Amino acid sequence: MNSYMYKTTAPAVVAAVIAWDAKRAAWNTKRGKLGQVFGGETSPMRSGSRSYVGGVKLSASRDLDVHWCRPDQYGYRALRSSAKSAKGTSKEERAAQVAEHERLSALWKEHCPASIDQDEAWEAMGLNPGALWLGGGVFFELDGAVFLSLGIRLDGVEQIEGAAEILGSKFEAAREQVLGRRKTA
Numbered sequence: 001m002n003s004y005m006y007k008t009t010a011p012a013v014v015a016a017v018i019a020w021d022a023k024r025a026a027w028n029t030k031r032g033k034l035g036q037v038f039g040g041e042t043s044p045m046r047s048g049s050r051s052y053v054g055g056v057k058l059s060a061s062r063d064l065d066v067h068w069c070r071p072d073q074y075g076y077r078a079l080r081s082s083a084k085s086a087k088g089t090s091k092e093e094r095a096a097q098v099a100e101h102e103r104l105s106a107l108w109k110e111h112c113p114a115s116i117d118q119d120e121a122w123e124a125m126g127l128n129p130g131a132l133w134l135g136g137g138v139f140f141e142l143d144g145a146v147f148l149s150l151g152i153r154l155d156g157v158e159q160i161e162g163a164a165e166i167l168g169s170k171f172e173a174a175r176e177q178v179l180g181r182r183k184t185a
Contacts, residue, residue, distance in 0.1 A: 002135075005171035006148040010162035016124035017141045023116060027051065030113035037111045043076040049122075049129060052115035054078060067101050079108050131158045140178050147174045 008014075028044070031053055035042040038056045045054035055076035058064055066084055068077040083101035085094045119129035122137070125146075135151015149171055154163055 002151070002153075003168070004150050004153050005166045005168050006150065006154065006160065006163040007145055007166045007170070007174075008148075008160060008162035008164065009145045010160075013125045013146050013161055013163075014141060014144060016121055017139055017146045019124065020118065020121035021141065024051075027113050027116050030111070034108075034111040034113070037107055043074065048133075049118040050115050051118070053112050066097050067104055079104060125160050127158055127160055140175065142174050142178050145174075147171055 031042045031044060034053060035056060038058070040057040042056050043054040045052050055069075055072065055078040057075045058068060058071070058077045060071050060075070064077065066086070067080055069080055071077050080101070083094075083097040085097050089097070121139070122129040122132065125139070127137075131152055132150065137148060137150040137152075139146055139148045141147075147166075148160065148163065152158060154160060154165075
């Protein structure tokens with residue numbers, strides 16, 4: 001599959017990317033707080049362009065199975081929709097488990113950040129996100145410029161203000177700078 005690299009310094013596009021980066025950072029902060037509430041790292045999941053919290057990294061102990069699904073391949077557990085009591089559990093124990101599950105569900109609802117959708121950023125840049133579904137795309141901001149790698153060629157139909165095609169080597173050099181800054185931050 002072809003990739004087309006672009007760069008733009010158009011203020012509206014730069015502002016859209018900076019706004020998305022801020023929204024993503026705020027989401028990650030809320031996701032981290034959710035993890036603190038439940039005592040484990042939270043999983044950043046993606047479905048298409050949407051990001052959501054998929055679960056919490058907790059112990060694989062069967063004791064947690066009443067309220068949490070079994071861990072996935074990465075060790076994350078999703079909160080069940082309702083308590084799942086083991087056979088032979090007394091009526092009193094079941095009532096206590098239901099009450100505890102209601103408490104856990106309320107905590108989840110209070111602290112879990114709502115999903116966010118990167119399509120909003122693409123739209124704010126002036127690109128129809130549907131055009132990217134087959135080819136994909138990434139973007140980042142560096143020193144007042146937005147760099148894009150797209151699976152589509154920008155043309156008269158799909159256009160981002162001020163976007164000029166650049167060499168892949170220029171895109172990769174900018175990407176390495178951004179990654180280096182993230183590691184030191």
